[in-house]
Amino acid sequence: MYEKPISSAVIARLPRYYRYLGELLENDVVRISSKELSEKMQVTASQIRQDLNHFGGFGQQGYGYNVEYLYTEIGKILGLDRKYHMIIVGAGNLGQAIANYADFERRGFYIKGIFDVNPELAGKMIRGVEVRPARELESFIRENPVHIAALTIPKENAPRVAADLARWGVRAIWNFVPADLSLPKEVLVENVHLTESLMRLSYNLRARDEAEERRKAEQSNGI
Amino acid sequence: MYEKPISSAVIARLPRYYRYLGELLENDVVRISSKELSEKMQVTASQIRQDLNHFGGFGQQGYGYNVEYLYTEIGKILGLDRKYHMIIVGAGNLGQAIANYADFERRGFYIKGIFDVNPELAGKMIRGVEVRPARELESFIRENPVHIAALTIPKENAPRVAADLARWGVRAIWNFVPADLSLPKEVLVENVHLTESLMRLSYNLRARDEAEERRKAEQSNGI
């Protein structure tokens, strides 16, 4: 029985629903209709209902959705009812920032190891986890469950290190390196490309400026 | 004369084209066809040609695209021929990581100020830029051009600080706070939601595991 995979557009929206529902929950809101939620989130009510119905009927006609229930269910869909063991490969600024971000732990992502090639960093403690030398990576991965490896190393070493990680058994990589890793298809890769994000902002900055100049020019032309 | 805005899907792909072209350029590749590039990038040649032709005809029939020319042109489209002054609001781990990331400077994004409410951080130097107390933000923004503010502060203060920044004249925010900022429409916001990224990975992790279990169960059922 083949279930066709949910489109990535839908999946990409789930964490945002989850966040809004979490906020409603904190504010003791018990129920919400797709219409109310759509107004808060600036999306159509139709889209909310369509998205949710990919996963099941969580609402009730005439009532709407129970906030707590829907929050929990989306959490399950997102796999947040599980515990993940994460390692951080590359203890530079970004790696340390991620290691220090307590929020991930709250969501079930536990940082179990931090690794760096730089021997000077070895032994440094970050939120209770010791930085280890990179050469211990293989034995660590083989001896401990590692569900996710966050990759925060320089671009140059990324292809080799990523291939090593996969070979040693890591099956999901959270990739901060500005490169597309090519790995066996069973290894999941989620990219965070900061430079690309900044370039999108830069594109829009320029587009806005040019639109404004055009408007100004038209005005002074008396159009 | 109204030019209809380019779809965000197209814009989102430009930085990736730019990256691949930069790599080709480093490897002294002079020309490339949409077909060759499509194989490297794992997209269709049709999409590449469509995307580029939103901005103009950069290629030549029978020849393909000149790598250096196309790289430069996409750079201009992305606004990378300009210089931007950026400030970082929040000198925590993530703010420091961004401040330390030299690559942005290479692309024309210059970090001109780093601010934090924590007085202990004041005076600390990060890549030649001094961390200043947050109360100096207003005067700094009013007295210096600030094109982009990277927002790396806790969620609680974000709505207020973002509104302040906008009021003082910042017109583009690179938002790392896990919240949707509501600001006047002329203020551009580009979000980097790390938690959402991690949740997407987590979704796929779970989906893969369940697919594998299903497959295994079917096998042992002799299907």
Add this chain to the structure above:
DNA sequence: TAGATTGTTAATCGATTAACAATC
């Protein structure tokens, strides 16, 4: 029951891919 709102089907819209004439 009447009113509200879902779940779901149908219509629309937009984005991607295919095809090919134009042209280097």
Add this chain to the structure above:
DNA sequence: TAGATTGTTAATCGATTAACAATC
């Protein structure tokens, strides 16, 4: 010129929105 490959139009596909019957 012949071959290659673009730029662009047309066809397809998928995602979003609208509509409404089902139902709480």
